[in-house]
Amino acid sequence: MRTDYAAGLDMKDLGRTVSACGWVQSVREHGDHLVFIDLRDATGTVQCVITERMELHLEWVLRVTGVVRARPVGTVNAAIPSGEIEIADAVVEILSQAQPIPFAISGHRDGNTDELVRLKYRFVDLRRSRLQRNLRARAQINSAIRSSLEESGFLEIETPLLWTPTPEGAREFAVPSRLQPGKFYVLPQSPQIAKQLLMVSGFDRYYQIARCMRDEDLRSDRQFEFTQLDLEASFVTQQDVRNFITKAVANATAVVTGETNLDFPTITHREAISRYGSDKPDLRFDHSIVELSESFKGSGIRAFDQPSLGAFVAPGSAQLTRSKLDELVDRAKSLGAAGLVWMRVKGQGETLSVDSPIGKLLDGGQVATIVEATSAKEGDVVLLVSGEFGLVRSVLGTLRVELGRRYLELSGLKYLWVIDFPMFEGLDEQGNPIAAHHPFTMPNPDDIDMMQSEPLSVRAQSYDLVLNGWELGSGSIRINDPTVQAGVFTALGISDEEAEARFGFLLNAFNYGAPPHGGFAFGIDRLAALLCGEETIREVIAFPKTQSGMDMMTGAPKAVSNSILGSYGLTVKVDKPMSTGS
């Protein structure tokens, strides 16, 4: 049917009779005997010239046959690969007609349509070059990851989608059982436990590009279902695991962006919080936070004499007018800070001074201390927040990212490994520590003694991969020693009976010869979105759902008939009738 793709035709094909198939992207009629058609297929477009006018409309599907000839001098279109040639004396076969499409998919009108309409007609939306490019890039990412891991001896193994409830962590989607009415499978939040079992089975390098499901509220970077690169290996150190992932991610990045000189620096969790106020710092810009509390102990300045005093130079200082600074103070308060002090640096050396609401309270030495510590230059605005260390860092970290993304020209890809996460991230209502990763994460051997006495100081052998301030994924070395596992469960306040009920099948497996192992999982949707320069993962997913979890194209979720419910032994009871939209 087709001899060539549109974008593949060029001067080498002169004189050939070719057939191209695709959609009508543009019709330009110059009377009955000269009509130009831009025919679009999966690769691009080619101009076809017909000399007998016929009925043709946008998005009709055609097979066009004709002779490739060079375009007349002065009519070459340098913007497309086939722009030097055209299919002349074209014979057009109409393969399918189309109603007028609901929104423009090419030209200058492309790309601004309400997402509601785009999602309803997603099959049309996906014809747009941007989404075509994104989904092709995504496929290349998967392919690059597969070849990289297989080169290192990893084996792709599928794990069940119909899994068992593990009552902890993300809310799970339940699937009713017909053969066991009243009982449920759940869809996996991740193949975490399955892959650990595969390690016990001796498949010492496993990976899977795995679909995962979490019934939590959606965001621009979160859908119910998402795709992870899931990986686990035995007899490895965490450095080994990070090397595997680094290689796979570097490979995927190179394929999509052509970028081959990527750095994957490592920073400890403690340092990330201290310097950037975030466990997933955006390193496309510096503006790091410095700690000044030592310098102002006993200074008498109440706002500064606090457990922590953090300061950094505001990105976009030059654009921060007085009213914008006032807004920043409000923003800091809404983030939980008691207040925010700003100071604009005036002069330098001998003439150094600052313009600030608290300027009168500071002597020259104190001003110099702040300016020197933050490396502020004349005209810079230094932002300071005081209070408890954690709050100071979260407020300044948020402001740092918000200002940086708003005022700085950010470009490039900045990967970062964040290591040495704490084992626990605080205490629950009963005073038990809350696991920061999952309860199978191996503590740092140097810290195991503190498990009972000082659990919040225990570091885990876990690590996150961060790209441009987005958490791509995380991993850890797992516990394979039942004694250590028991200690962690005790610290978490999980009784033997409870552990048995939740994870019994895994703990049991560990009694039959469990190798030391560790792994990682990261979000392919997020990686693809970042590599494609997209703000949301919906732009790299063929059929995404809206924030309320609806599929605008199919109408899902929908009610099902009583006979279907009956076969599962279910009845439906709802307070609110299902929304029908408007």
Next chain:
RNA sequence: GGACCUGUGGUGCAGCUUGGAGUGCACGCCGGCCUGUCAAGCCGGAGGCCGCGGGUUCAAAUCCCGUCAGGUCCGCCA
């Protein structure tokens, strides 16, 4: 569960602050003209429950209340 932004012919927008005939712009659609365009051009035309419901008013796209939908965020996402 909460906060904020948005909803106007098929699409994108303006109009809303300060109520006065659905008035305008661009694109698409339909018809006509047109032999080198590529966002073709020119002429003409059709197309509207101003998301939905209620309220205020002589009068509501505009003001008020509620509601639905889309988006962004908080909570949530071991």
